[in-house]
Amino acid sequence: MKLLRAEFQNFRLLRDLELRFSIDDKKKLTVIRAANESGKTTILHALQWALYGDSALPGKGEGFRLHPIDWDGEADGRRVPITATVEFELTTHRQTGGVLHETRRRYRIVRAAYEEVDATGRRTPSTVRLFALNDTGASPIESPDSFINEELPPELREVFFTDGDRALSFIEADVAQSTKRDRVQRAIRSLLGLGVIEQAMKHVQKAAADVNRKAKQGDASNELKAVASRLEDIDKTAAKLETDLEDAKQQFEAFEGKVEETDRKIASALQKGDKEKLRRDLEHAKREIKQLDDQIVAANKEHSQLFRGKVHDFLGLTHPISCDGDHPISSVGDHLRAMDGVVRGCSDWRSVLVFGGCRGRRGRRAGPGCRTLRG
Incomplete structure (x- = not known):
């Protein structure tokens, strides 16, 4: 056309x-x-x-x-x-x-x-x-x-009369897979002209219903009439259910289309709002990072000053340490190693620091391998 x-x-x-x-x-x-x-x-x-x-x-x-x-x-x-x-x-x-x-x-x-x-x-x-x-x-x-x-054929109407939103419905990600499958199936059925075959099947079913109705009206047994009546009722119910199902599908698709359109509008509105929120969050994160950096710098300065003070106090000892000998030790490394030797040779290292001597846990003097701080 x-x-x-x-x-x-x-x-x-x-x-x-x-x-x-x-x-x-x-x-x-x-x-x-x-x-x-x-x-x-x-x-x-x-x-x-x-x-x-x-x-x-x-x-x-x-x-x-x-x-x-x-x-x-x-x-x-x-x-x-x-x-x-x-x-x-x-x-x-x-x-x-x-x-x-x-x-x-x-x-x-x-x-x-x-x-x-x-x-x-x-x-x-x-x-x-x-x-x-x-x-x-x-x-x-x-x-x-x-x-x-x-x-x-009306079956081809939605194939040849379509808009961009409906065309995207075949590929968009926010639609259920079953819905996509139904849409593709209907399009293929329309293009292949399967509606003619379906109409022929309906005509056959209608003819069978007419035969059953005539059999019920003729000279037949009560059982045959009951079966024919039952078949007629089933055919009517099936036809009504098929019509209701098709109407429900169309209403669902129309509702789904409106929901998709509303979701797109909401997403567009939120996208504009999210940019402003992201900008505020970014500025807040930058401020927090700067505060943490300032705290780290201050802590480093404090730790550096504390360490220098401890080293100065340690180096201010007027007499060197001697362990298992009378040889003086002058370097900081030697001081630390000597302290380690003193502590290892004493039962209670706290007595070395507090009382200037080396004693055991019950006040007994340690063995000859330990030399104390002098002065």
């Missing part, structure tokens, strides 16, 4: 907008560039609504306002006409006798609805009209919904 032209009236922000898409074979891409909250996503919703109706709107249209929010009900009326028109081209290829034939057909689809401007926001069911465009004009096509479903 190739989009040719689109026109929207009173669809949310799009009061009266016409878009003409590129049909140039060399310049095939049309880019719509605009500021945030200016209507780009609204155009995407309007295109899908024109083709598929309310089922293509967020939440299937429940509680989703279509009319412009600034609509003046007093001046323009309480009933708002909403219209979306899309012209598109379909290309088909058929091979006949080894020759590939290409056929291009153009169509115009027009979807319209009315919405009340009141607290209820009621909206009438949309009406859709489809026209085949040719050189002579526009010819109406019966059953436009069936035509669209055949040429543009």
